[in-house]
Amino acid sequence: MSLLVAERLSKTYHASGWFRRQTAEGSAISNLSFTLEEGTCLGILGESGAGKSTLGRMVLGLLPPDEGRLTFRGEDLYPKGRRTRRSWRRDIQVVFQDSYSAVNPRMTIRQIISEPLRNYERQSAQEERRTVAELLELVGLAADDMLKRPSQMSGGQLQRVNIARAIALKPKLIVLDEPVSSLDMIVQKQILHHLRALKEKYGLSYLLISHDVMAVHYLADRVALLEKGTLVDTVDASEMFESGHPTFRAMMQAAGVE
Amino acid sequence: MNVLLRVLSPARRRWALILALALLLAIVVCGLLAPYLAPHDPNLVDFAHKLEGPSSDYPLGTDQLGRCLLSRLLYGTQVSLGLALLIVSSCLVLGLAIGFLAGYAGGIVDSLVMRACDAILAFPSLILAISLIAVWGAGWKQMAVALIIVQTVYYARFVRGLVNQLKQQTYIVAARVSGTSPFRMMSRHIVPNLLPPLLVVVSLEIGWVIMDISALSFVGLGVQAPMAEWGAMINEGKSFIRSHPRLMIAPGAMIFILVALLNVVGDAVGERKGAGSPLRKKAKTSGLLETANKEVSHER
Numbered sequence: 394m395s396l397l398v399a400e401r402l403s404k405t406y407h408a409s410g411w412f413r414r415q416t417a418e419g420s421a422i423s424n425l426s427f428t429l430e431e432g433t434c435l436g437i438l439g440e441s442g443a444g445k446s447t448l449g450r451m452v453l454g455l456l457p458p459d460e461g462r463l464t465f466r467g468e469d470l471y472p473k474g475r476r477t478r479r480s481w482r483r484d485i486q487v488v489f490q491d492s493y494s495a496v497n498p499r500m501t502i503r504q505i506i507s508e509p510l511r512n513y514e515r516q517s518a519q520e521e522r523r524t525v526a527e528l529l530e531l532v533g534l535a536a537d538d539m540l541k542r543p544s545q546m547s548g549g550q551l552q553r554v555n556i557a558r559a560i561a562l563k564p565k566l567i568v569l570d571e572p573v574s575s576l577d578m579i580v581q582k583q584i585l586h587h588l589r590a591l592k593e594k595y596g597l598s599y600l601l602i603s604h605d606v607m608a609v610h611y612l613a614d615r616v617a618l619l620e621k622g623t624l625v626d627t628v629d630a631s632e633m634f635e636s637g638h639p640t641f642r643a644m645m646q647a648a649g650v651e
Numbered sequence: 652m653n654v655l656l657r658v659l660s661p662a663r664r665r666w667a668l669i670l671a672l673a674l675l676l677a678i679v680v681c682g683l684l685a686p687y688l689a690p691h692d693p694n695l696v697d698f699a700h701k702l703e704g705p706s707s708d709y710p711l712g713t714d715q716l717g718r719c720l721l722s723r724l725l726y727g728t729q730v731s732l733g734l735a736l737l738i739v740s741s742c743l744v745l746g747l748a749i750g751f752l753a754g755y756a757g758g759i760v761d762s763l764v765m766r767a768c769d770a771i772l773a774f775p776s777l778i779l780a781i782s783l784i785a786v787w788g789a790g791w792k793q794m795a796v797a798l799i800i801v802q803t804v805y806y807a808r809f810v811r812g813l814v815n816q817l818k819q820q821t822y823i824v825a826a827r828v829s830g831t832s833p834f835r836m837m838s839r840h841i842v843p844n845l846l847p848p849l850l851v852v853v854s855l856e857i858g859w860v861i862m863d864i865s866a867l868s869f870v871g872l873g874v875q876a877p878m879a880e881w882g883a884m885i886n887e888g889k890s891f892i893r894s895h896p897r898l899m900i901a902p903g904a905m906i907f908i909l910v911a912l913l914n915v916v917g918d919a920v921g922e923r924k925g926a927g928s929p930l931r932k933k934a935k936t937s938g939l940l941e942t943a944n945k946e947v948s949h950e951r
């Protein structure tokens with residue numbers, strides 16, 4: 394059974410308010426389908442405004458699609474009728490692009506990383522500190538960093554904190570929405586390296602959303618090209634440079650690959 | 652007052668703030684200790700001593716009924732500050748509850764609450780307060796309730812705006828994904844972020860409310876004689892503006908000084924919170940304070 398299956402998803406944003414504008418709104422996602430196999434990384438490559446973040450929010454259970462179905466391990470993410478307990482909630486986690494805005498500036502690193510743990514597990518203070526220390530070491534930070542506040546860390550360090558928070562519950566799937574786009578080249582490499590290592594170690598699956606051809610090539614197993622809200626081409630990551638799709642080629646050219 | 656502060660250098664501005672706080676504290680203490688500090692009973696009528704000038708027995712002289720002006724000013728501090736605190740804290744609690752409900756629930760609840768607020772906002776606030784008092788009759792309780800109703804709307808709108816902004820913050824979304832319940836979301840992420848901007852609003856609001864109380868009492872709708880209240884005192888003294896101007900000047904000066912001090916402090920709090928945190932530059936925490944300031948200036 395595939396981990397995540399998207400079938401003919403569509404989503405249109407509506408202007409909210411009492412006086413809706415009558416002009417036609419463009420759809421953010423239309424008729425989009427894919428499957429993500431357990432233990433693999435699916436890269437969604439697309440230019441700005443293609444609908445990448447919209448897709449990410451749907452997979453996270455935050456934005457119901459207008460049409461279509463999303464199933465996670467055979468379970469519908471948006472079941473009809475009364476709200477049932479969302480057993481998949483802890484199995485799908487996220488890392489956002491801007492590491493600073495993804496954490497509450499008032500909290501310490503320890504509080505940030507332990508938030509998901511406190512939501513699902515009962516740990517003593519001592520256990521919790523040990524878990525947070527382990528998580529920090531897993532992402533290449535020091536255990537002492539748990540005492541710091543976000544303002545005392547660099548963007549790259551804070552992105553590691555975000556990754557630590559995302560893996561804290563040992564989820565099955567992590568949505569990575571442009572996880573390295575706001576970092577410099579060297580830090581990008583380190584973070585991508587860590588993400589790949591974590592994937593191998595815990596058998597994680599990733600949905601990697603990015604406009605960065607090289608990042609997708611490095612981390613993804615399969616690559617899907619998103620254009621105007623729909624997938625226009627899907628290839629193995631190893632073959633992506635041979636793809637003949639014009640948008641693929643244009644993005645690679647822009648990245649200086651060709 | 653704000654302009655006055657801005658031209659000062661940061662070091663002097665700090666001294667101005669410390670001075671303002673010290674004076675404010677002195678006024679509060681004087682008000683609280685009025686029973687011990689006041690040389691006379693503020694309501695003791697004594698026609699033998701009416702309209703006397705300052706003397707050792709009556710440091711600021713007496714009014715048309717022979718009551719000690721200084722004692723009335725001291726007790727008036729209790730009335731003005733006490734009423735203002737009562738009104739502002741009620742507004743704060745109600746505004747937080749209503750604004751949070753509207754902002755967090757969104758949808759129909761939000762629309763209904765906001766339409767109700769808009770209806771109240773359509774009237775200039777003091778005029779609406781006057782109309783309400785006209786229906787209920789004059790008196791300090793009616794005035795307090797009227798001002799609370801009128802002012803809570805601003806707080807509710809303000810809180811709702813902040814909650815709406817906060818809801819879209821990435822870290823709120825991230826917390827939701829990590830399984831944080833609505834209750835914890837409120838207590839750990841939203842309320843701690845609401846309090847600092849609200850504090851700024853409150854410190855500025857107290858001054859305005861004191862003005863409103865004085866204004867309403869001046870026209871006879873608020874605090875009633877013989878209770879000593881500055882606005883009411885100005886009203887009583889206005890018949891003697893030519894012969895004994897101090898009867899109006901003294902309470903007028905008290906209102907001016909207290910409101911000015913509160914504004915200096917409120918402004919300084921706003922500025923410190925706005926520029927102080929290094930995170931503002933890095934993370935664009937959300938411009939909550941800019942909104943705070945905008946809303947406050949809209950209000951008047």
Ligand SMILES: Nc1ncnc2c1ncn2[C@@H]1O[C@H](COP(=O)(O)OP(=O)(O)OP(=O)(O)O)[C@@H](O)[C@H]1O
Nearest residue numbers: 406407421439440441442443444445446447448604
């Ligand atoms: N909350 C929203 N309300 C209305 N329209 C939106 C909203 N969010 C996104 N859109 C629109 O939907 C389309 C897709 O947006 P989305 O954020 O998914 O793009 P993206 O691929 O993530 O772009 P970027 O690379 O710039 O982040 C855009 O045209 C955008 O204007």
Ligand SMILES: [Mg+2]
Nearest residue numbers: 445446447570
């Ligand atoms: Mg995006």
